[in-house]
Amino acid sequence: PCAASTLCNRNTKPQGNSLEAVWANSPTDIWAVGLLGAVVHWDGVDWKSVNAGTSLNLWDVWGSGPNDVWVVGQASTTAFAVILHYDGQAWSVSPNTASNDLNGVWGLGANDIYAVGNPQSSGGPGEFWHWDGLKWSRMANTVPGLLYRVWASSPTDIWAAGFNGTLIRHNGTTSTAVNLTGVGVTSTTNLEYVWGTGPSNVFIAGANGIAAHFDGTTWARMAQQGSATNSTLYAAMGSTEGKTVYVLGNNG
Secondary structure (H helix, E strand, O other): OOOOOOOOOOOOOOOOOOEEEEEEEEOOEEEEEEHHHOEEEEOOOOEEEOOOOOOOOEEEEEEEEOOEEEEEEEEOOOOOEEEEEEOOOOEEEOOOOOOOOEEEEEEEEOOEEEEEEEEOOOOOEEEEEEEOOOOEEEOOOOOEEOEEEEEEEEOOEEEEEEOOOOEEEEOOOOEEEOOOHHHOOOOOOOEEEEEEEEOOEEEEEEOOOOEEEEOOOOEEEOOOOHHHHHOOEEEEEEOOOOOOEEEEEOOO
């Protein structure tokens, strides 16, 4: 067993594909997804590989509870982006018409979920979709750039981060590009993650050690030490009140 306050390695084989994202409902209910349709589940004792019915790459996973888990991923050459749904019993394909990869998924509840992804055309705006409990619908987005992750504080406050310095704030009707030059983000800076606890407490993480905080008015670079200042930071998440935040990246 893993000792308290210790990070332990849990081998997820027999599947041997890279895992790209993880979501936890509880210490005994954790899902991870990855390349070539990899889906694995932790039940508190062991990781088990699950056949979710696809061999396409899966990029992100999110759920509102044990009976409502969503996965987004690669678009096939003959159909649309893969979106999978788990209802507590089985995985199924969720119909959609996203023509490119969907890279990120996040929701406010079972009937209010957002997914973002690659541009519909070279140099165009990234995929931006909403699930209302019945169907997926494309949301208006005029900001160019690949979108990698999405997070929302409300249906009128949706954030999406992506490559080439792209950060979008969407009010549910229109998308607006956020200027981040003040925190060192340039047109070559890939933003890997966006997360927050409310409209006045939002965090981003990305290449070149970018870690910044939005207080509802202004973006500010977060103070850092050591190798983090030159690392690519891939994720940021913390406590529900947002007073403790962890940012993870390469170079340890």
